[in-house]
Amino acid sequence: MHNQNQNIRWEVKKEYNLGLDFAILNNKLRGRFDYYKRKVDDLIYDISVSQPPAIHDRTTMNIGSMQNEGYEFELNYNAVNTSDWNYTTTLVASHNKSRLNSLWGSQTFSDRKWFPAPGSPGNAVRLFPGQDIGRFFIWQFAGFTDDGQWMLYDQNGDAFDVTERNKTIADKRFIGNGIPRLQLSWNHAVSYKNWDASVYMRSWLGYDVFNMINMYYSLSNVQGQNVLRTAYEEHRDIRGEKELSDYWLEKGNFLKIDVISLGYTFKKSWIGPLQNLRLYATGRDLFVFTKYSGLDPEVNINGLEPGFEERNAYPKTRTFMVGLQANF
Amino acid sequence: MKTTIKITITACFLAVFAGCIKLEQEFYSQVTPQTFFQSEKDILAAVNRPFTHARWYMGEDRWRLQEYTADNFAITTKGRHWYNGGENERYHYHRWTVDEGWIWGAWRGTLMGVALALDAKTDLEPLDYSRFALTDEDKAAHLNQLNTLVAYFYMRGLDYFGGMPIFTTLEGENLPRSTDQELFSHIESILQEAIPLLNKKEGGEPEQGAIRQAAAVAMLAQLYFNAEAYIGRPMYQESLELAQGIVDGQYGVYALDASWNGPHGFNNDRSPEIIWSIPSAFNRLQYDWFYADFYHYNSRLYFNQDMGGNNGAHLTPSRRPDSTLYRSAFNLGAPYEKFSDGDLRKRPYRFLGNGNYEGMFINGPHTTSAGAVIVGGEEYNNQPLVFRDQVGRFSEVGPGRRFGSVNELTSRMADGEENTGVRLVKVPIPTLAENTLRWGADNPVIRLAEIYYMLAECKWRLGDQAGAATLINEVRKRNFPNQVDPNPVTVANLDKYRFLDEWSIEFLGEGRRRTDLIRWDAFTTESWWDHQPSNSNHLKRFPVPTEAIAGNNSLEQNPGY
Numbered sequence: 088m089h090n091q092n093q094n095i096r097w098e099v100k101k102e103y104n105l106g107l108d109f110a111i112l113n114n115k116l117r118g119r120f121d122y123y124k125r126k127v128d129d130l131i132y133d134i135s136v137s138q139p140p141a142i143h144d145r146t147t148m149n150i151g152s153m154q155n156e157g158y159e160f161e162l163n164y165n166a167v168n169t170s171d172w173n174y175t176t177t178l179v180a181s182h183n184k185s186r187l188n189s190l191w192g193s194q195t196f197s198d199r200k201w202f203p204a205p206g207s208p209g210n211a212v213r214l215f216p217g218q219d220i221g222r223f224f225i226w227q228f229a230g231f232t233d234d235g236q237w238m239l240y241d242q243n244g245d246a247f248d249v250t251e252r253n254k255t256i257a258d259k260r261f262i263g264n265g266i267p268r269l270q271l272s273w274n275h276a277v278s279y280k281n282w283d284a285s286v287y288m289r290s291w292l293g294y295d296v297f298n299m300i301n302m303y304y305s306l307s308n309v310q311g312q313n314v315l316r317t318a319y320e321e322h323r324d325i326r327g328e329k330e331l332s333d334y335w336l337e338k339g340n341f342l343k344i345d346v347i348s349l350g351y352t353f354k355k356s357w358i359g360p361l362q363n364l365r366l367y368a369t370g371r372d373l374f375v376f377t378k379y380s381g382l383d384p385e386v387n388i389n390g391l392e393p394g395f396e397e398r399n400a401y402p403k404t405r406t407f408m409v410g411l412q413a414n415f
Numbered sequence: 416m417k418t419t420i421k422i423t424i425t426a427c428f429l430a431v432f433a434g435c436i437k438l439e440q441e442f443y444s445q446v447t448p449q450t451f452f453q454s455e456k457d458i459l460a461a462v463n464r465p466f467t468h469a470r471w472y473m474g475e476d477r478w479r480l481q482e483y484t485a486d487n488f489a490i491t492t493k494g495r496h497w498y499n500g501g502e503n504e505r506y507h508y509h510r511w512t513v514d515e516g517w518i519w520g521a522w523r524g525t526l527m528g529v530a531l532a533l534d535a536k537t538d539l540e541p542l543d544y545s546r547f548a549l550t551d552e553d554k555a556a557h558l559n560q561l562n563t564l565v566a567y568f569y570m571r572g573l574d575y576f577g578g579m580p581i582f583t584t585l586e587g588e589n590l591p592r593s594t595d596q597e598l599f600s601h602i603e604s605i606l607q608e609a610i611p612l613l614n615k616k617e618g619g620e621p622e623q624g625a626i627r628q629a630a631a632v633a634m635l636a637q638l639y640f641n642a643e644a645y646i647g648r649p650m651y652q653e654s655l656e657l658a659q660g661i662v663d664g665q666y667g668v669y670a671l672d673a674s675w676n677g678p679h680g681f682n683n684d685r686s687p688e689i690i691w692s693i694p695s696a697f698n699r700l701q702y703d704w705f706y707a708d709f710y711h712y713n714s715r716l717y718f719n720q721d722m723g724g725n726n727g728a729h730l731t732p733s734r735r736p737d738s739t740l741y742r743s744a745f746n747l748g749a750p751y752e753k754f755s756d757g758d759l760r761k762r763p764y765r766f767l768g769n770g771n772y773e774g775m776f777i778n779g780p781h782t783t784s785a786g787a788v789i790v791g792g793e794e795y796n797n798q799p800l801v802f803r804d805q806v807g808r809f810s811e812v813g814p815g816r817r818f819g820s821v822n823e824l825t826s827r828m829a830d831g832e833e834n835t836g837v838r839l840v841k842v843p844i845p846t847l848a849e850n851t852l853r854w855g856a857d858n859p860v861i862r863l864a865e866i867y868y869m870l871a872e873c874k875w876r877l878g879d880q881a882g883a884a885t886l887i888n889e890v891r892k893r894n895f896p897n898q899v900d901p902n903p904v905t906v907a908n909l910d911k912y913r914f915l916d917e918w919s920i921e922f923l924g925e926g927r928r929r930t931d932l933i934r935w936d937a938f939t940t941e942s943w944w945d946h947q948p949s950n951s952n953h954l955k956r957f958p959v960p961t962e963a964i965a966g967n968n969s970l971e972q973n974p975g976y
């Protein structure tokens with residue numbers, strides 16, 4: 088039994104919530120607004136520790152204190168409500184910001200998100216008290232040399248060729264933001280007589296995604312496996328090994344059409360003993376509108392390492408369903 | 416119009432009362448240091464745990480840092496294999512970064528070794544040995560073996576990184592790094608204290624991994640031997656006295672082995688040359704990490720074995736693609752041709768049966784013991800596999816191919832092929848027919864030949880060139896038929912480069928090359944195959960890895976990183 092931690096405590100969460108619910112225009116327009124501030128003390132994570140005194144290099148510890156602050160806003164508008172027509176639309180918006188307040192003990196920072204081999208790219212996240220969660224701690228790309236080597240900015244803002252001078256941790260900087268500033272969802276539901284239809288859309292705005300798939304598979308020096316087309320096109324003259332830099336950061340902004348569905352409910356007089364019979368067709372995960380070049384900009388945005396599209400991302404599939412709903 | 420506005424304000428606290436969140440545990444059984452020790456066997460289990468860590472520590476990342484950054488070994492890129500994200504090139508060209516995996520493995524492995532040894536000490540120190548029919552001397556020997564092991568790990572750490580945090584117990588918190596001098600003195604005082612309390616080898620008994628007196632003396636001699644690199648102050652006289660004492664038998668009975676492969680063979684636990692070794696045995700703890708790195712996918716046919724290789728590492732080449740020797744181009748490296756032609760070790764490795772074998776290399780045509788051709792699977796797919804002491808894309812030479820003739824070939828880290836480079840077989844490998852011998856050779860960590868060479872170098876540096884030459888020749892002669900050395904060391908030919916060659920020849924692949932190059936101030940100032948000197952003094956130390964600083968922010972980075 089080593090790396091025991093006899094002092095481990097429960098995480099402690101304190102939350103303040105200010106909410107406003109309203110309904111106006113004869114309940115045609117209803118809404119909700121919530122502002123929250125959440126403080127989590129004694130966050131529990133596996134973390135790098137000093138050895139000795141620890142035997143192994145990682146221990147589960149209460150690593151520090153973090154806060155989340157944000158709002159959620161929901162608006163529901165029943166715009167049309169006649170005997171034949173009904174149309175309701177719902178908009179939900181939310182914003183969240185997380186910040187690390189403190190780290191344990193004498194620690195002033197802690198590095199995470201070790202990038203795997205091949206190569207030794209390093210860590211892409213640094214926890215730093217007072218810094219927002221979701222920033223990338225990486226080198227800043229400064230271009231390529233004529234013979235295809237990487238150039239990065241040093242700590243003074245001067246560009247250097249990585250084959251001429253070794254990069255250092257001091258040259259790294261906090262860049263970008265892996266947590267969306269705004270998450271939106273918008274639902275429309277319309278019905279006409281026995282027909283009904285709905286569309287559900289979602290959007291994340293104002294964040295960056297670290298495209299690990301491009302980083303690992305889009306350079307021409309990758310051997311013995313399939314690579315992306317870019318390795319033979321815009322990257323064909325790059326000779327140098329991949330660098331953990333903002334070259335691989337992209338805007339993640341997207342609009343997704345998650346669901347479109349159409350239904351028809353049969354008249355009671357047609358269906359004999361049944362209570363209800365509805366025929367419907369639904370399409371899921373139908374369209375993504377984004378300039379992001381990876382597989383899916385909807386990456387993990389929770390925890391201490393948000394905003395990375397991992398190499399094991401699995402492509403989403405479009406799903407179509409036709410169904411019959413019967414109630415007896 | 417009806418308007419309702421409802422305002423809710425909630426402030427919610429997840430209240431914390433120590434009583435209601437404390438998990439009360441009921442133990443049905445438990446093992447603590449107070450209840451664990453029931454017999455001598457349990458004591459030995461505790462003493463040996465850090466030694467099993469040492470077994471792992473001697474190989475892999477620590478070995479790689481010593482050899483792939485130096486002039487004797489390289490992992491070239493072989494077509495689609497072994498580019499590994501540029502890792503091998505960065506070490507060979509001395510362009511490593513603070514994020515490199517091997518460097519982290521060396522830091523972590525070193526301090527984990529210290530931690531395990533301190534942990535075992537913490538358990539054993541309060542123990543009453545008389546309960547187990549053991550004496551206080553037994554206890555002192557155990558504790559001082561652990562202390563010596565701590566000193567060993569710290570000395571390796573000093574070699575790789577300079578000052579490290581000095582821990583003497585596992586109580587307490589993160590510590591900052593010590594200075595080089597503080598760590599040096601700490602190692603020195605541990606060893607000085609341990610030496611009189613360790614057992615002496617009587618002679619004849621096999622080595623089973625325990626640290627005896629001579630091993631601790633040898634470590635102290637190594638510390639002084641490299642003191643100029645460690646603390647900027649040469650201490651060759653101090654090293655000489657200790658090495659002389661071991662050679663004179665003051666610290667136990669040792670002798671040079673009569674045969675070159677005695678210290679490396681299957682029964683090397685009985686070699687009189689071994690001062691400290693890590694035991695290895697078939698299907699137990701095995702010293703085998705290198706097999707996959709060194710040997711070709713099809714070399715199992717050569718060895719008549721069932722183990723798979725990944726075909727990575729080989730000796731740096733002695734010859735250019737046009738077959739001329741590199742000798743005029745640089746003094747270091749070219750390890751294979753540093754061996755004289757009559758040297759028994761220069762023969763191809765062959766297992767002869769009954770635990771006997773000859774030769775130490777794989778070179779030239781690859782055939783089975785029956786003489787059948789072994790074919791390749793990459794550049795030489797289904798063609799005979801012929802290993803060369805050269806690096807170049809020979810498969811791309813010829814009419815209509817990329818290169819018109821071998822004169823156009825480049826020889827760089829990027830230019831390997833599946834048959835590139837001579838392969839070292841220092842640890843013997845039996846055929847399947849005698850498979851119980853497999854990994855039966857212990858890993859010789861310290862052997863008397865090293866003490867001879869250390870003593871020789873100290874003498875040479877202190878002005879006794881003749882004495883130095885005699886000592887080296889005494890080791891050399893066993894490598895030749897009838898002990899007739901065609902190229903003995905002489906006062907006239909023994910210079911810096913000959914010394915480095917002698918270290919290379921006798922200790923090829925024993926994980927010490929970088930240290931030797933640094934002691935001779937050659938690591939950053941000399942060229943070797945596909946390597947230009949950086950003249951950057953800071954590269955003699957590796958950086959403190961990022962992962963270590965992540966766990967302990969008080970660690971200060973080495974200059975230059």
